[in-house]
Amino acid sequence: MIYFLTVNYYSSDLISRLASSIQQGDRFDYRLVIVNNAVDDAAIALLENEYTTVIHASDNLGFGRACNLGLNWIYDRDPLATVWIINPDAYLDNGAIAQLNCLLQAHREIAILGTAVYDTSGQLCFAGGKFTPHNGAIWEEKDTSATLSTSKYMAYHKTDWVSACSMVLNFPHFSTCPYFDPDYFLYYEDFDFCRRYATQGYEIYFSDRPRVIHQTSSITSRNLDLKIAHEIYSYLLSLEKHASNLVLGFRLIRIAIVSGGQMLCLQPQATGKLTGVRMYCQRTLGKTVVPRSQP
The missing domain is CATH 1.10.10 (Arc Repressor Mutant, subunit A)
Known part of the structure; x- marks a missing residue:
């Protein structure tokens, strides 16, 4: 089963759009798990149904710790799950789920995967992340053409880190539930997650398939x-x-x-x-x- 994990902070309308993009995909077994960081956002409860679970945090935990709440909930129920962490202001491109299933079946070694992220105009805004420890530079790559294979649905390569705007975790590769460092409240928790697990021997992968569309900074720009x-x-x-x-x-x-x-x-x-x-x-x-x- 694929579990989609997202975090709500007064973004129920955006999450409704995300849920619609999931439902419009190919027929498959899935569950959308929403961690509610906005305790007084009553609208989020309207999204709960047989395919959607809302977990209410006691306070605004920030992004990483809210994800941890959801990851633990999923791991306790299905330690063999595939978890797709996705921003509430993002949604799936057509065929994204089938492309992910195809990629994971062909490359079973993948434990941590980031997907291509495009803005609403169709411009590529994330194609993997790089880190240079000797000068502290952390940056996002924008162009996939120089590094990705042209094979349909199979283009993937190693990278230093991937964005939690669209990050896939393959639970069977983890002996315990993976988690974000609780020291982070917002931003760079995905970078830290990848570098921490890389030191434990995990490879970090990026793929041009599947793809998500991100309404960039529609929440944080407030x-x-x-x-x-x-x-x-x-x-x-x-x-x-x-x-x-x-x-x-x-x-x-x-x-x-x-x-x-x-x-x-x-x-x-x-x-x-x-x-x-x-x-x-x-x-x-x-x-x-x-x-x-x-x-």
Whole structure:
């Protein structure tokens, strides 16, 4: 069975669109699992049916910890499941489910897979992720043409990390339930997940098939400065965990200096960056990180 796992934060209309794209696919055994991070969003309950389960979090857990709640729920019931983690503001392209089944049957070694993500205009916006530990660069690839095979439905290759906007986990490859690091609230939890499991010997794969369509930042763009703050905090946290202290220190100081220089012309962005630096410094000093609400 395929379990689709998504996280709700006042996005029931978007999840309804996602559910419709799943139902319109080829006939197969599936369940949509929604972890509700918005405790007062009554509309999400209307989506629950024989194919859809809503798990209510006690508070806004952030993305990774909410996914953990769903992953544990699925693993307890079906440790041999295939789990497709997908953003609430994304939906499946035509034939995506059949393409995934075809790929996993042909390449049974795949445990962690990221799919191609396109925006609503048809522009490719994620084709695998790269990481350079010696300078702290973490980036997304945009062009699949240089690396992917042209074989129909079989194009896949190794990459450093994949996006949890559309990430497939093949449970039979894991001896225990896989999980996201709870230190993360929002952003870079997918990068950390991939690098952590890569150190345990797992290969990270990206495939041009299947594909999903993502209404980019339709949720997180609601509050730009808080979005940027979480991005900077999680980026620095990722360098702490996966790069040297020298690289972390250089990047932190550089972000702080550049942000200070942007205060006059780009104040919302600069304020968000400096807030992220402050949040990270508070964490390293053992203080409570205050801005926990989701943008």
